[in-house]
Amino acid sequence: MDLGIKGRKAIVCAASKGLGRGCAEALAAEGVELTICARTADVLEATAAEIRKATGTKITAVVCDVTTEAGRKALLAACPNPDILINNAGGPPPGDFKDFSLDDWRKAVEGNMISPIALIHATIYGMMERGFGRIVNITSASVKSPIGTLELSNGARAGLTGAVASLSRRSAQRNVTINGLLPGPFDTDRLRGVTSRVAAAKGVSFESVHEERKKGIPAGRFGTAHEFGAMAAFLCSAHAGYITGQNVVMDGGLFNSTM
Ligand code: NAP
Numbered sequence: 001m002d003l004g005i006k007g008r009k010a011i012v013c014a015a016s017k018g019l020g021r022g023c024a025e026a027l028a029a030e031g032v033e034l035t036i037c038a039r040t041a042d043v044l045e046a047t048a049a050e051i052r053k054a055t056g057t058k059i060t061a062v063v064c065d066v067t068t069e070a071g072r073k074a075l076l077a078a079c080p081n082p083d084i085l086i087n088n089a090g091g092p093p094p095g096d097f098k099d100f101s102l103d104d105w106r107k108a109v110e111g112n113m114i115s116p117i118a119l120i121h122a123t124i125y126g127m128m129e130r131g132f133g134r135i136v137n138i139t140s141a142s143v144k145s146p147i148g149t150l151e152l153s154n155g156a157r158a159g160l161t162g163a164v165a166s167l168s169r170r171s172a173q174r175n176v177t178i179n180g181l182l183p184g185p186f187d188t189d190r191l192r193g194v195t196s197r198v199a200a201a202k203g204v205s206f207e208s209v210h211e212e213r214k215k216g217i218p219a220g221r222f223g224t225a226h227e228f229g230a231m232a233a234f235l236c237s238a239h240a241g242y243i244t245g246q247n248v249v250m251d252g253g254l255f256n257s258t259m
Contacts, residue, residue: 004238006031008132010084011075013037013066013119016044018188019138020088022225026233027084028055035079037062037071067111072118081126084236087116088138091190092152100152108152112139113159120164120178124171133176134236137164141184141251161247168245177244179235184251185213187222219252 010027014020016038024036028051038044041063048061060078064071066089092108116137127133139157140147146154161180168178185191192210199209214221231250234240249255 022229026229
């Protein structure tokens with residue numbers, strides 16, 4: 001299926017690895033010109049080179065922290081008028097509510113709520129003027145089903161989801177959609193890092209925790225960045241203009257709900 005977005009320009013945030021990279025690869029395969037970012041220069045450059053080689057697509061790599069104003073400025077300078085925006089960044093750390101300081105909360109809200117809002121604010125009005133735009137916010141399944149140790153994430157990501165809910169209805173009148181893509185467990189560095197920490201705390205092997213977690217997923221496996229990217233690319237396609245304000249859970253059936 002041709003997604004009808006060849007030649008469009010996209011900003012994909014936090015895209016040197018994991019889910020962001022999956023989105024970048026899927027969009028590049030459709031002939032979308034990319035501006036991607038991450039904080040670690042060599043990993044980002046290597047990812048850009050690999051995707052360029054695989055797809056022949058123009059890719060600009062911007063080394064920056066997207067959760068800072070300077071980082072977002074650099075990203076927008078490289079791609080001032082994107083047709084597609086994929087919002088993504090690292091997630092807040094786990095912990096216990098009683099130990100979180102107000103600064104922890106401010107940092108989580110800044111990184112996972114304010115930062116994507118700032119990029120949406122800077123890009124959506126141009127998209128609306130031009131009559132095409134697709135915005136996907138990578139949040140988390142925790143928006144629908146809170147995760148015990150991730151209260152900073154539950155809060156900041158639900159805040160972002162609520163903040164764009166009305167806007168996504170208004171912007172759709174100009175063929176600009178905003179949707180959330182909510183990952184459950186995907187086999188990325190982040191997931192493996194969390195598993196390693198749990199295994200170390202319990203004094204057991206990485207494999208035992210990894211396998212145990214996998215068993216709890218109805219699909220019987222973790223998701224892949226490739227399939228996450230494919231869904232993001234469809235939400236960014238020419239065919240998806242009638243899907244807006246939705247929050248699509250991708251979790252192998254983990255969120256147990258009839259509807
Ligand atoms: P990952 O494999 O660790 O990749 C994270 C990517 O984001 C890397 O390219 C990293 O590069 C970049 N990055 C992180 N912070 C950044 C920042 N401030 N500015 C620019 N780039 C940044 O993580 P992932 O699994 O893809 O997760 C992506 C998001 O989905 C996270 O918010 C995560 O919490 C959320 N999520 C993931 C899962 C899962 O199972 N994987 C489930 C639910 C939610 P640098 O470190 O070099 O900057």
